[in-house]
Amino acid sequence: MTQADLAAALGKTQGWVSKMERGHIELDRVGLLNLLASELHVHPTT
Numbered sequence: 243m244t245q246a247d248l249a250a251a252l253g254k255t256q257g258w259v260s261k262m263e264r265g266h267i268e269l270d271r272v273g274l275l276n277l278l279a280s281e282l283h284v285h286p287t288t
Contacts, residue, residue: 243282251281 245259252259252274261267269275279286 248278248281252277 245256245263249256249259258267262269269278275286
């Protein structure tokens with residue numbers, strides 16, 4: 243999955259996804275973590 247595809251699925255920008263991947267954005271909302279895990283087809287606690 244590209245950053246652009248993930249960004250579109252999350253309603254975010256590609257730049258936001260890039261920053262998140264590099265650890266510049268902390269994911270502190272359970273809903274966002276669950277949505278991200280769902281889009282990546284992984285369990286949120288793994």
